[in-house]
Amino acid sequence: MVTLEDLNTPIKNTWCPGCGNFGILTAVKRALIRLSLERNQVVLVSGIGCHGKIVNHININGFHGIHGRVLPLANGIKLVNPNLTVVGFAGDADQYDEGWGYFTHAIRRNVDMTLIVHDNMVLGLTTGQTTATSRKGFKTKSTPFGAISPALNPVAHAIVSNGTFVARGYVGEITHLTRLMVEAIKHKGFSFIDVFQPCVSFNKINTYEWFNQRVYKLEEEEYDYTNRQKALEKSMEWGDRIPIGIIYKEDRLSYRDNLSHIMDVSLTQLPTEDIDISSILKSMM
Numbered sequence: 001m002v003t004l005e006d007l008n009t010p011i012k013n014t015w016c017p018g019c020g021n022f023g024i025l026t027a028v029k030r031a032l033i034r035l036s037l038e039r040n041q042v043v044l045v046s047g048i049g050c051h052g053k054i055v056n057h058i059n060i061n062g063f064h065g066i067h068g069r070v071l072p073l074a075n076g077i078k079l080v081n082p083n084l085t086v087v088g089f090a091g092d093a094d095q096y097d098e099g100w101g102y103f104t105h106a107i108r109r110n111v112d113m114t115l116i117v118h119d120n121m122v123l124g125l126t127t128g129q130t131t132a133t134s135r136k137g138f139k140t141k142s143t144p145f146g147a148i149s150p151a152l153n154p155v156a157h158a159i160v161s162n163g164t165f166v167a168r169g170y171v172g173e174i175t176h177l178t179r180l181m182v183e184a185i186k187h188k189g190f191s192f193i194d195v196f197q198p199c200v201s202f203n204k205i206n207t208y209e210w211f212n213q214r215v216y217k218l219e220e221e222e223y224d225y226t227n228r229q230k231a232l233e234k235s236m237e238w239g240d241r242i243p244i245g246i247i248y249k250e251d252r253l254s255y256r257d258n259l260s261h262i263m264d265v266s267l268t269q270l271p272t273e274d275i276d277i278s279s280i281l282k283s284m285m
């Protein structure tokens with residue numbers, strides 16, 4: 001069984017002191033240990049941004065991909081080797097700006113993987129510009145008069161795109177976030193968690209203090225996450241009170257399960273000895 005020490009790496013961490021990414025890192029490690037997953041059963045994929053460095057700090061197979069392309073990479077890995085547990089880490093600009101199209105379709109197809117979005121409502125690595133989840137009026141160096149468009153709502157969008165596991169977490173609630181990650185990874189189908197992850201350097205509005213004053217746990221109220229209509233309503237709650245927890249969940253066949261009539265073995269199990277690709281390679285020269 002994997003221990004916390006097994007998961008540590010010697011790579012120097014360059015996140016700013018107090019960055020919300022540390023909370024996500026701790027929660028993921030705890031979740032992987034709680035699920036008793038062995039290292040060779042898991043693949044982590046990340047995009048470009050401060051969040052993307054997370055794969056450097058977990059001693060597990062990791063693919064640091066390109067900006068906005070966490071989902072195509074993660075989906076490909078899962079489809080060729082369905083025995084793997086695949087977890088993607090994306091930033092809000094990464095997923096909700098550059099990677100938005102992939103988001104909708106991975107949800108709709110119900111690919112069996114987990115997507116964790118580090119939602120700090122800003123481009124962190126590029127030192128502070130607005131993203132699709134920056135609130136209207138949010139000022140940065142490149143938008144000194146404030147963002148002019150309203151923020152999109154990824155949680156509501158995931159529900160209307162027929163998502164089967166839609167959740168929201170907050171790094172200020174690490175035990176709760178760990179539980180969410182455990183449930184998300186166990187879910188058979190596409191599981192998505194939007195995680196509030198304060199960027200202490202470039203988002204001085206959506207701070208720990210800001211979230212602490214607003215965030216509440218759905219588990220502490222009477223809430224039925226299997227009711228889609230109610231979930232949509234809940235996903236739109238924003239202001240003095242912002243819910244975290246599983247917002248919507250249902251069971252549905254995953255993308256690959258729907259293809260079982262044509263894919264009874266994984267590509268990684270097919271024999272390769274008799275395959276000769278030299279003529280294909282030649283045609284490309």
Ligand SMILES: Cc1ncc(C[n+]2csc(CCOP(=O)(O)OP(=O)(O)O)c2C)c(N)n1
Binds near residue numbers: 049
């Ligand atoms: C294809 C491509 N477009 C743009 C960039 C420039 N770039 C680097 S990181 C980044 C986004 C960072 O924001 P976010 O995804 O929110 O991650 P964070 O740094 O906040 O974790 C961008 C646009 C890039 N590296 N590649």
Ligand code: SF4
Binds near residue numbers: 014019200201
């Ligand atoms: S710039 Fe923001 S998101 Fe990036 S490491 Fe620093 S605090 Fe974290």
Ligand SMILES: [Mg+2]
Binds near residue numbers: 119120121122131
């Ligand atoms: Mg960001």
